[in-house]
Amino acid sequence: MAAAAEVRVEIASDADVVAARQAGRRLAEALGLGTTDLTLVATAISEIARNITAYAGSGEIVVRPVELNGAHGLEVVARDAGPGIADVERALQDGYTTGGGLGLGLPGARRLMDEFEIVSQPGVGTTVTMTKWVST
Amino acid sequence: MSVPILKQGKVLIASIQTALTDTDMLRLQDELMAQIGRSRSRGVVVDVTALDVMDSFVSRSLRGIAHMTRLRGAETVIVGIQPEVAFAMVQLGISMEDVHTALDLEEGLALLESLGGEAERGGGGG
Numbered sequence: 001m002a003a004a005a006e007v008r009v010e011i012a013s014d015a016d017v018v019a020a021r022q023a024g025r026r027l028a029e030a031l032g033l034g035t036t037d038l039t040l041v042a043t044a045i046s047e048i049a050r051n052i053t054a055y056a057g058s059g060e061i062v063v064r065p066v067e068l069n070g071a072h073g074l075e076v077v078a079r080d081a082g083p084g085i086a087d088v089e090r091a092l093q094d095g096y097t098t099g100g101g102l103g104l105g106l107p108g109a110r111r112l113m114d115e116f117e118i119v120s121q122p123g124v125g126t127t128v129t130m131t132k133w134v135s136t
Numbered sequence: 137m138s139v140p141i142l143k144q145g146k147v148l149i150a151s152i153q154t155a156l157t158d159t160d161m162l163r164l165q166d167e168l169m170a171q172i173g174r175s176r177s178r179g180v181v182v183d184v185t186a187l188d189v190m191d192s193f194v195s196r197s198l199r200g201i202a203h204m205t206r207l208r209g210a211e212t213v214i215v216g217i218q219p220e221v222a223f224a225m226v227q228l229g230i231s232m233e234d235v236h237t238a239l240d241l242e243e244g245l246a247l248l249e250s251l252g253g254e255a256e257r258g259g260g261g262g
Contacts, residue, residue: 014157021189022155039188039220043228046191050158094229104192108228 004030006064011080012057017049020061027063028074032134041074041132044109048078048128051106054099056082056126066131073114073133084122092118139164141171147179147248148172148210149241152186161197168201172208179248180205183241185216195230202235211236211251215244 004027009020021042028041045061052059059080066075085091092110097103106128110116115131138160142149148171150164168180182198184190190198202212213236217225225232236251238244 014159018155018157025188036220036223039218039224040227042189043191043224046189046193047228050191050193102192102196102230104229108192108230111227111229112224 004065006062008060008062011049011052011059011061011078014050014053017046017053020049020063021045024061024063024074024076027065028132031065031072031074033074033132034135037132037135040112041076044112044130045076045078047105047109047112048076048130051126051128052078052080052082054101056080059125071133071136073131075129075131076113078128079125080127081125084124084126085118085120086122088118088120139167141167143171143175143177146175146177147181147245148175148177149181149183151183154186155188156194158193158197161194165197165201165204169204169208172205172210177210179251180210180212181241181244181248182212182214183216183244184214184221185218185240187221188218190217190221190225190230192228192230195225195232199232199235211248213238213244213247215239215241 007023007027009023011020024045025038025042028038049061062077064075066073090096092107094107095103113130114133117129120126139150139152150168198214205212215238236247238247
């Protein structure tokens, strides 16, 4: 496997959103994900990174190689210390938004990735962890 | 990074060259709206061939451009959506149903012509 390493991108502006998805795409490519998967990963990172700038102001995105039971892939962890999400179930429904967008960010990112987990605590922050496996 | 806008007859062609930030996208929206008035354009082509990601914000902005330009009397065609990008947009849940799209610039210009957007194009015929 390629010596692909973890990359951390601070998210504070809309330029960082672009930087994060490009870092994710590069690592995904190094890990051997297919062309379509690269685009799915980059798009999911874009949605999640924008949620950070829109709702929390700032945070970080870490992309890293992950291995589990012989499968390998790319893991994305997005963290912020923003206001948190009061109703995570609702935030995962299509079309639900408190930010004036389309309400596709979280549910859309979940559909684009293979694994998706969100932990949020009001007043503390939100962490989204999502994975795309290299198909064998 | 600003997007160059070319004027070809009654049509404006905005050719996106590289990944755009949200701010760049909103600037493109403003510039197209202003230039439609200045150039009395009847059609707009936005070429997104170079975009490797079209997320919900970009898609919403393009739809906004299409709707706003129509209110100003110009039809917009989005051209060059890459196959993987189209796949990702569908997974994401983005609908562009009410927006004209075409395979590439040539098809986009042909579509505008058929919509009448190029009816008054200078030079006549061709």
